[in-house]
Amino acid sequence: MSRRPSRVRRWLAGILPSLRLRLVVVFALVALTAAVAASGIAYWINREAVLTRAQNAALNDFRKTLGDHAGTLPPRPECDQLKEAAEAMANTTQNYEVVLIDRQEDGAPCAVTSGEKFTLAAVPKKLQEAVNKERPVDAANTAPYHLYWQRITQGDTPYLVGGATVIGDGPTGYMLKSLEPERDDLNSLAWSLAIATGLALIGSVLLAQAAASTVLRPVQRLGDAARRLGEGKLDTRLKVSGTDELAELSRTFNRAAESLEERVADLSTREESSRRFVADMSHELRTPMTAISAVTEVLEDEQDNLDPMIAPAVQLVVSETRRLNDLVENLMEVTRFDAGTARLVLDHVDVADQITACIDARAWLDAVELDADRGIMVRLDPRRLDVILANLIGNALKHGGSPVRVSVRTADDSLTVEVADQGPGIPEDVLPHVFDRFYKASASRPRSEGSGLGLSIALENAHIHGGEITARNAPEGGAVFTLRLPRDASRVAPNDDADSDSDEEEEER
Template identity: 40%
Template sequence: MRWWPRGLRSRLLVAFVLVTVFGAGAAAWSSAGSASAALVTSAEQRLTETITGQITAVAPGLTYPPDQEALERLRAAVGPNTAVTYQGLASADGPDRVTPELRTAVRTRNRLVTQRITAEGTSWLLVGTPVVITAPDGTSTPSGIEVYTARDLAAVDQEIGGMTRTAVLTAALALPLAVVLALLAAGSVLRPVRVLRDTARRLASGDMGARSQPQGVDELADLTVTVNEMAESVQTTMAAMQRMQADARRFAADVSHELRTPLSTLTAVVEVLAMSADGMEADARESAELAIIETKRLVRLVEDLMEVSRFDAGTVEPRREDLDVAVAVRDCLRARRWLGQVELKTPAELPARLDRRRLDVVVANLVGNALRHGAPPVRVEVSEVNEQVVIEVTDRGPGLPDAVLPHVFDRFYKADAARTRTPGSGLGLAIALENARLHGGEISVANRSGGGASFVVRLPREERE
C-alpha cells in the first residue's frame, strides 16, 4: 500500500492515532446508541402511561354501549391526534397515520400496542389500546371501544441528535489527545532505536569503541546487549587483523630491505657469469642462463615489495613536473624496445603536470601485462577528456574471465595457477593502480566487445588541491 507511511515513527503515530480515534469513536457511538435507545424507551413508556391514565380516568363515566358523545368525550380526554372507535362509530377527529398493522395487533392481542413510524421527516409514536370494563369483583371485560393516538417524537429526536453531535465531538477531541499520546509512546519506543542507530553509524564509520547503554529489560534492551556483544567481537577481530596486517607489512619491508644488499652482490656475480657464459659447456651455459633469469626475477620482486611497502607506510609523495604525456609514453615504450610491438596513437602534444617516473611505471606495467597475457595487436592510445589524461591499453587476446575482473588489481593475484612462474611478480597491476591513485586518478579494466582486454588510465592534468 503506497499510502501507508514507510518510517517506523510515522507508522507508530498513524497506528496509535487510528486505534485511539476509532476506540474513542466506537465508545462514543456505543454510548450514544445506548442513551438514544434508553431515551426512546423512556419516552415511549412515559407517553403510554399518560395515555393509559387519561383513558382510565374517563372510562368509568362512559355509558355502555357508548354513543357518539361518549366517544368524543374520551377523544377529548386523551388529547389531539386521537381516534376513538366502537364498532361502526368513530370520533369526528383522529390521526390519519394509524396503520392497518396497528389496528390488527390491537384487535388480536386485546391489549395496548405501540408502533414507531416516520412521516414527512418526523418520528411519531402510535399507540393503540382497547378500553376494558372492570367489574367490582375485579374481573375485566372488553368494552369494544378502541383508542388510537399519535404522539410527536421530535423532541426526542432533537435529544438524540444532540447525543450524536456529542459523540462526534468526543471523537474529534480524542484526535489531538491521541496524537500527543502517540508522540510520547513513539518517543519512548524509538529513543532506544535511535541510540542503536547512532551506535551502528559510529561503528560503520570506524569507531569500534562505540557502545549503547541497555535500558530496561525488554526486547530492545536485549537487542542493545546483542549489538554491544557484536561490536566487541568485531573490535577484537579488527584489532587482530590490523596487528596481522601491520606484522605482514613490516615483515615484507624488513625482508625486502635485508635482501637488497645480498641481491646487489648476487647481481654483480650474475653479470660476470653472463659475460663468460659463451665459453661454457652447453649444460653449464643453460644453468647459468637460468640463474641469470631467476636472479633478475628475484631482484624485480624485491623492488616491487619495497615499493608496495612504501605505499603501505604512506611515505610515497609524487614528484610532479611539467611534461608532455605523448613524449613520456613514447619514451617508455622506446626504453623497453616495445615500439615495434605496440601500436601507439597520441596527439601532437599533451602537456600535464605529473610524476614522470611513476607515469612510466604505470604505462610499463599495463603494456607489459598486455604483451605477456594478451595477443597482438597491442594498442596504446593517449587522449585528453574533460581535463584528464586518458591512456587506454588494449589487446586482442582472449580477454579476462568475469570471475577475474574484480581481482585484477589484487596483490599477488594469479588468474591461472599454471602461470605462477611468469616473469611478473604479481604486484605490477597493484603498483600501477597505487601510482594512478597517487596522482588522484584511477585505472579501470573491461573486456572489449571484439575480444581482448582494455585497461584505461585516467589522470588529472593539473595537481588537485
C-alpha cells in the same frame, strides 16, 4: 527457518517508511477503533434507554387516559362526546394527539381527533389491523384489552403511534407522540461522543508520540553508535540503564563492540608486524640483490664466451635474478602504499612523449600501436605514470600478444588511456580479481609469468593520483584496460613539492 514479513507489515513499510510514524499511526488506529466502539455502544445503550423511557411513559399514560375517558363513554356515543373525550385524553403532560373511532346510533362511523396534524390516515395499516382484531368481551373490565405501538417517521420527524380498543365494544383510540425532543437529545449525545472520540484520538496521538520517543530514543542512540562503529570508532559504547529488552540490547552491543575492538586491535598488530617484516625484508634484500644483479650483468655480457653447456644455466640465473629484483622492488612499492608513505612528485608531462618513452625503454616499439596526439600536457607524477603504463602494456603483451593498441582521449579535466590487446580476453570469473594482489587465474601458471603484483601496483598508483583503472572484454575479442586520471593531480597532492625530497630520498635508499 526465517519468517517472511506479513503483507500488512510490508504494506505499512511501503507507505510509512518511518518507524516512529508507523507506531503513531498504529497506536492512533487502535485508539480510534476503541473510542469509536465505546462511543457506538454508549450511544446505542443511551438511545434505547431514552426511546424506551419516552415510549413507556407515553403508552402507559395513553392506556390510563383511554380507560378513564373513552372507557366511561356510553355505548354508541355521539361525535361530540368522542371529541370531548379525545381532547381530554390529549390534555396531559405527554403532549400527544388522539384519534377516537366509534359507531353512532345510526351505525355511521365517527372518527374525531384532538389536533390538526393527526388523522386516521397517519396510522399504519398493519397497526390498524392488529388493533381491529375481534376481542373477547369482558363487561367487568372497561380498560383497553391490548395496546399496540409502532415507531414511524413523517418527513424528518420521528413519531410513536399507539392504538387500542376498549373492551366491551368500546371505542378504538390511537395516539401520536412526537419523538423530536428525544431525537435532539440523542443528536446532542452523538455530537458529544464524536467530540470525545476526537479528543481521545488527539490524546492518543500525543501519547503515541511520547511513547514512540521513549521507545525509539534508545534505538536511535543504538543506530548512531552502530554508525560510529562502522566509521571505525571502535571505542564507541552505549550508556545502559534499566533491565528491559532495549537495555539488554544495548549491553549486547557494548559486548560486541568491545570484542570487535579487541579483534581489530589484534589484527592491526599482526598486520603492522607483517607489513614491517615485508618492508624490512625488502630493504634487506635490496643490498644483496644489487650485488647479485651486477654479477649477473657481467655473466650476461660474457655469455658468448662461456661453455655452451653452461650458457642455459647462466641465462636462467640472469632471468630469475631480474625477476627476483622486480619482486623486491614491487614489494617495497606495496609497503609504501600500505604504510601511507607513497607521495606524488608532480611535473608537467606530454602524454604521447611519456608513452613513447615507456615503450622505447622496454623495446616494445614494434609491438605497440600508439594513437595519441602530441602536445597533450598533464600535471602528474612521471615515474608513477610510467609504472602504470609499463604494467598495463606489459600485461597486454604477455597475455594478449602483439600488437597492443594504446589510445589517448582527453576531456576538460580528465585523461583517458585505453590499452587493448588481441588475445582471448579475460575469463568472466577472473575479471573481478585481476587487480587483486598475488592473484593468478590458474595455479599451474609458470613462475615466469610474474608475481601477481603488477596490476595491483598500477591501480594503487592510479588511486594516489585520484584516478581509476577498469578492465573489460571487448565485443570483438581481447581485453581492454582503461586508465582514467585527472589532468591536474594537484588537488590530491597539495604538498607535492615538499614531499618530493622525501620521495627522492626513499628512491635512493
